[in-house]
Amino acid sequence: MIHLSAAQMATKLADGETTSVALTHAHLERINAVDTDVHAFLFVDKDGALKQAAEVDAKRAAGEKLAPLAGVPLALKDVMTQKGIPTTAGSKILEGWRPPYDSTVVAKLKANDIVILGKTNMDEFAMGSSTENSAYGPTHNPWDLTRIPGGSGGGSSAALAAFEAPLAIGTDTGGSIRQPAAVTGTVGVKPTYGAVSRYGLIAFSSSLDQAGPCARTVLDAALLHEAIAGHDPKDSTSINAPVPQVVAAAKSGDVKGMKIGVVKELNGDGYQSGVRTRFEESLELLAAAGAEIVEVSAPNFEYALAAYYLIAPSECSSNLARFDAMRYGLRIGDVDGASAESVMNLTREIGFGREVKRRIILGTYALSSGYYDAYYGSAQKVRTLITQDFNRAFEKCDVMVSPTCPTTAFKIGEKSNDPIAMYLNDIATIPVNMAGIGGMSLPAGLAPEDGLPVGFQIMSPAMQDQRMYLVGAALEAALLSKWGAPLLSQVPALVGK
């Protein structure tokens, strides 16, 4: 039962072939069996999940009209607050904190009767591409436990690939939904900026952060997308417009006559050969499905990484000032006569990990008087140039595509001492965040040289998220008929090895 898609589970629930309690039990057992090895979860809310499942079953038995995903379990990235449930954002500074309120995403999940299994591991404050920056130890990629599951949302992607949950929530500031999806053979969507409320999402970089759905199929992602998206008065940057019809798009998958723009700059040198092979093959399948493949150029994308590593640290240096040891979280050194400043200094020294400190210092520098124009100001101009590149390219095509990442999953520890090498993972995903548009990654197959998953990225203009679901569904269907079974049917068993 745990190997079904979320949509199939929902159908079985609606038809009375199973119950949410049984489905939730099955996933809790799976977590119990494999999570010692995978370490996708930081907290499993067994009692809460079973209670929520029993409530959905009771509503269904009483004949209530339920939401499409009612009763289906989900894994929640630990960056989202859930009332009464430990929420750490992967940091020691929040160890043991239980938020007194629900994030809007959690409130919507509950309103949709989606069962929350627990909280998933992540790079501390979502800063990283491997989950190695979690203060609670790394998550392991179910395809090969010695490799990274991507980051920052590696717990969510690994939970999906290990069949510990059929759905998960991620957040994407520079690729933290899409890159983990790519390296685990799962589907991840970063909606248009402002499509999903940030209320209760622990902020990293406010102008880039965006929550979105993680799943094993394009349709499942679309169903979750519609469940969590929508205007929220509690987030002033939330878009006040109807949610795009992404479920209808995922069910249609009709790309006849659509123009698909291949980004010239996001390919070639620096991209692993198997990544390029699978990307080219996907383009052929989309052409065979009736789409027109065109080449587009985005000359300023090569500056996106540099601009990102100024803008995100600048915003984080400001956002993380709230962790001051006064109102919640860790407090160190509060002895008689100690000043508030020394308590703050010590708490932040002990509570933050190395990458978080590196970025706070970098951001503090980039915003400091005398350097502001040269660094932060210049990065903001690059952001304009990248948006202009997208606008020009979208005049020639309906969506843009590229490989999601330059390589497949690397070994745990391989890049942890080289920040620049680590940052390069996000070279193809960052432009989307800079412009605030939509981006999806879905599996394109395994790289022949290492047998690891490759991701295919689709980018759609702001507020046109349905377009990436159309293309994603078309490619998914073409690949499925070529393979005969979903890619994840090849993931190792993990149990009884």
Added chain:
Amino acid sequence: MSSLSRDDVANLARLARIEMSEEELVSLSNEFTVILDAVARVQEVAGADVEPTSHPLPLRNVFRNDVVIPSLTPEEALSGAPAAEESRFRVPQILGEEA
């Protein structure tokens, strides 16, 4: 080539309210030489004629009606406090000894 000395990093750490060991100050200052060279590339294309973008949405002054809605009780608001006293956050001494 950009670089940050050990003392520069110490000053930034002080501004950011993070105590740092000597080892951390030195290794961060070494790393910053590489990182700053990489990020300084933004200056190659950031001409005077390019407008900066601070945010992807063209929003200005988002207002909502000033109505009372349920919010956290004092107990809930204080539930995560490292120390509380008389329905307030208890914090270490903020003013100097002489105050």
